[in-house]
Amino acid sequence: MIQRNSLLDILLKVVLYGYGTLLIWEWLQPVNQLTDTDNMGVFIVFVCLSLLSYFLQVHWVVRIMILVGYIILSIQYLYSQFSLFDLAWIGELISDMKMNITRMVEADWMLLTNSFRTLLFFILIWLISYLIHYWVAVRRNLFLFFLLTIVFLAVLDTFTPYDADGPIIRVVIIGFAVLGLLAFFRLFEQEKLSVSIRGLRNWLMPLTIMVLFSGTIGFAAPKLKPQWPDPVPFITSYSNKSTGDSNKAGSKRVGYGENDSQLGGSISDDHAVVFYADAPTRHYWKVENKYYYTGKGWTRLDYPGELTEYDNDRDMVNLTGTELPGMKLQELKTTVKMEQFYNHVPYPTPSILKRVSAEGADQYIFNDSTNLLTAQSNSWGRLKLTDYEVNYYLTTFDRNYLKKVTSANDVPKDIIGIYTQLPRNLPERIRNLALEITSDQDNWYDKAKAIENYFDGPKFVYDKQDIPYPEEQQDYVDQFLFETLRGYCDNFSTAMVVLLRSLDIPTRWAKGYSDGVATIKNGESVYMITNNNAHSWVEVYFPEVGWVPFEPTKGFNNTNQFYDASLNTNSNANDHDTAVTTQEKKEATQSDKKTLPEIDKPNQSTSSKLDGVYWKNVLQNTAIGLAGVTIFVFLLYQSRRKWLPYVFITRYKGKNGTDTFTSAYHVLLKQLNRAGVPRPEGQTLREYAVYVDRVYHMANNNMQQMTKEYERIIYRGDQENQAWRQYQELWENLIKETTS
Incomplete structure (x- = not known):
């Protein structure tokens, strides 16, 4: 009969704990390979320390003290700017925990700091270690965790760049050997038999031969081609269909949608990532313009626009503008990694596009009316890009030059005819309000700024909930300006366009994405743009300059696109349009000081850096979700x-x-x-x-x-x-x- 403290019983525990450690290590390997996370040894040591404390049957109070102390010291080592002997890091840690707990309560998962995500990751590893201990010491059965590991690796191998062939083979071969050894001990324990070295050898010999033989057959046997279609395109297309319906009447989720004919209604948050951008500075991302206002929303009527075709990786000429007096250009390059695949190509704005490059694309089609840029393939037609690179000239405008425009004398007639259109039944009080707001201004720029600043007043409220649709005979802008006085970007931007058009100033409604959330990697910013960043703004036409963007939405900043040439500065702190945050000023200063990358030299590290940021975000959020599920299952089991x-x-x-x-x-x-x-x-x-x-x-x-x-x-x-x-x-x- 097997005694609990016998040598063979201890050997069995050593084997099982060792295999459990190997399985956890296989779970940690993708974190190391799919992200730029360093110091993986910190987590491996924690796994070994946790399982060793269970194996040695350390008292639970002592075990908790040891593991909690290790976690705190690891977070201090990885993230604190203070030394270990400077007690200021304790206050820093407490403040960080309080802030992140508040964000968790408010469900702002994307705003959790890396230190707190690391803490959650440690907790997840701790829970998994406890489950390993339970399966080893109590159940003596690791089959469930073995099966979960295989499923986990298979999912990663299917949906991510991680190559799980080697890990799966490793886990299966060693797993079968361990499960066979475990079956041997369980059989002898149930039958009340004594275990001898000879009996163990007689069991292991055929077990080893069977595992090696089956493994060899598995490798040598012919393989069928995949019998099922790849699930990734199906899931992607399903996601796109869901997003494409986001602008229908009723309750909506925030995000980009093509149908803007019926504006209004409440929207709910959506943190799904649309794309990552390795951009040298902060700016908006344009998708298209709309020009025909119906009183309920925006449509494309009367003027379909001219299409211009450019070959992939070739310079574009005057695509989104040309260098003119009154503007300053900064030559930049950005790489975009799309996560939700649309037919359109988001690009930086305000800018003059020089070149777009993407694998698999043959041409790009640009609509001069809507400014919609799409990719084409000679074989497949319209193409949904996954990764592409944009070379462009970021544009800033001289406000003194813009102030010279006081009338439409030099504006082309087609611009006036299209971009001053308004419904015939537009309420007269909208025109009267526009005249009242701009009564002290004598040029287009100051009139646009006056209207932009008008929405910054205390009576307007930015809100995405409880926003009504206009009644059947009611104008969308009129409802916002004189009744609700609350709304989101569509309300503010559409209202500004209508107010400016009522003054016969050509204006269009632009939509795309705001600048997103910046993550500093190796001294540079990688921006994460989610569905929550879907945005609309205003563009005003100035003769001899072109289309100039303005930002009327309350709570949003015009991203530093004006300068004063007479002062030889890039911004004027007294103007509302240059009211940027401290972080934006810091980024602007860094952008001016550092040498810009050569635009014709490809950045070899860009794609890998974006991949790292993406997969780090995926795995961190997966870890958070798994931690929550594991805690729930653990509490359910305990009760x-x-x-x-x-x-x-x-x-x-x-x-x-x-x-x-x-x-x-x-x-x-x-x-x-x-x-x-x-x-x-x-x-x-x-x-x-x-x-x-x-x-x-x-x-x-x-x-x-x-x-x-x-x-x-x-x-x-x-x-x-x-x-x-x-x-x-x-x-x-x-x-x-x-x-x-």
Whole structure:
């Protein structure tokens, strides 16, 4: 018989704990390869330390102190700017925890700091280590974790660049060997046999031969081609269909959509990532313009626009503008990694595009009316890009030059005809309000700024909830300006366009994405743009300059696109349009000081850096989700004494027969053990039944009656089909008592 403290029993635990460590290591490997996360050794050491404390049966208080201390010191080592002996890092850690807990309560998952995500990752590893300990020390069965590891690696191999062929082979071969060894020990323990070295050798020899033979056959046998279609394109297309319907009437989720004919209604947040951009500075991302206002929204009518075609990786001439007096150009390059695949190509604005390069694209089609840029393939037609590079000239405008424009004398007639259009039934009070706001201004720039600043007043509120649709005979802008005074970017931008057009200033409605959230990597910014960054703004036409963007939405900043040539500066702190945040000023200063990359030399590290940021974000959020699920499962398991009896009551209801009775009796014994009323070793069932009835004050001696019937069935072999029906009520009353 195997003794608990025998050498072979210890050997079995060493093997199982070792294999558990290997499985956790296989879970950590993708983090190291798919992201730019360093110091993976910190997490590996934590796994070993945790499992070692369980193996050595360290007291739980001491174990918690050791592991918590290790986590705190690791976070201090990885993230704190203070030395270990400077106690200021403790205050820094506490402040960081408070801030992140607040963000978790508010469900702002994307704003969690890396230090807090690391803490959650440590907690996840700790929980997994406990499960390994439970499966090893209590259940002596690692099959479930073995199976989960295979599924996890297979999913990563399918949906990510991670190559899991080697890890899967490793886990399967070693796993079969360990499961076979575990079966050997379990068999000898159940049969009460003594284990010898010879017996172990006789078991391991055929096991080893079987594993090696099956592995060899697996490698050598011919392989069928994939029998199922690749699930990734299907999931992607399904996601696109869902996003494409985001602008329909009713409750909507924030995000880019093509249909803007019916504006209004509330929108809910959507943190899904649309693309990552390795951009040297902060700016908006344009998708298209709309020019025909119906009173309810925007459509494309009357003027379809001219299409211009450019070959892939060739310079574009005057595509989104040309260098003119009154503007300053900065030559830049950005790489974009799309995560939601659309037919359109987002590009930086305000800018003059020089070149777009993408693998698989042959041409790019640009619509001069909508400014919509799409990629084309000679083989497949319109192409949905995944990764592309944009060379461009970021544009800033001289406000003094813009202030020279006071009338439409030099504006082409087609611009005036298209971009001053308004509905015939536009309420007159909108025109009167525009005249009132701009009464002190004598040029187009100051009039545009006056209207832009008007929306910054206290009576307007930025809100995405409880936003109504206009009534059937009501104008969308009129409702916003004079009734609701609350809304989001579509309300503010459309209202500014209509106000400017009522003054006969050519204006268009632009849409795309705001600048996103910046993450500093190796001294440079990588921007993450989500569906929450879907945005609309205003562009005003100035003769001899072109289209100039303005930002009327409350809470959003015009991204530093004006300068004062007379002062030889890039911004004027007294103007509202250059009110940028401290972070933006810092980035602008860094951008001016550093040498820009050569635009014709490809940046070899850009794609890998974007991949790293993306997969780090995916795995961090996956870790958070897994931690939440694991905690939930753990708490559910810990509270099983409370809810499990009701599951068995439902299971046995309506059944009959001696098999049901004996099964229910065994379930009751296990539940009593969970409830803290275990059966002492050597005690008979009858003695134990008397003890149970006393503990739960059973007036009818429920346990004694059931035990008497159980012994009659077991020892005499009686087969009474009505046994369960006779004792079911007694059993239910007793098992319910164990939940209190």
